[in-house]
Amino acid sequence: MNPRSSEDLFDLAPVVPVVVLSDAADAVPMARALVAGGLPAVEVTLRTEAALGAIERIAAEVPDAVVGAGTVTTPEQAERAAAAGAGFLVSPGCTAGLYEAMAATGLPTLPGVSTASEAMALLERGATALKFFPAEAAGGRAYLTSLAGPLPQVRFCPTGGVTAASAPDYLALPNVGCVGGTWLTPADALAAGDWERVGQLASEAAALAPAR
Structure with a gap:
């Protein structure tokens, strides 16, 4: 079920849950709840020691999930995430070296940008699917609207400050x-193992897909 290209990530669901897990044991029930709610793509951020183990478990035990690694900031992290079974990679920003390492894994990637120049630099390398981060702090919807004119070939996944209300x-x-x-997996719900709540939030988010 893993996407073959970066653009394919956009077709999985309107919302990609961005998850911070402190316990890899929560990974499988969380992913199952998200998938049941209609959100198959799950981005596990590499911000905790449990992250790679969580990616491994989801990849092995939740076949209907497409698990990705987020907060990829070094070439080594890209390699280790790919080895753990990640189906895609996401970075908060991007350098030439990091992009090369991410591309070398053969996985779909969403390299992060926050300016037109950064987007153009990645466009020169053939990347047309990008993460816009931190979305709200970097200009939000108005900024992305401004980029649509000069860069019509680029599509974005805004992340950072996006809420159920603004999505x-x-x-x-x-x-x-x-x-x-990040609103799909509240810290208190994860701590309590409240997978029903996670599933409900996922179901509500899955329904946000706009008519094109």
């Missing part, structure tokens, strides 16, 4: 393929 406005933009959000 529909982002998704209505022609150059937005999906959004990334």
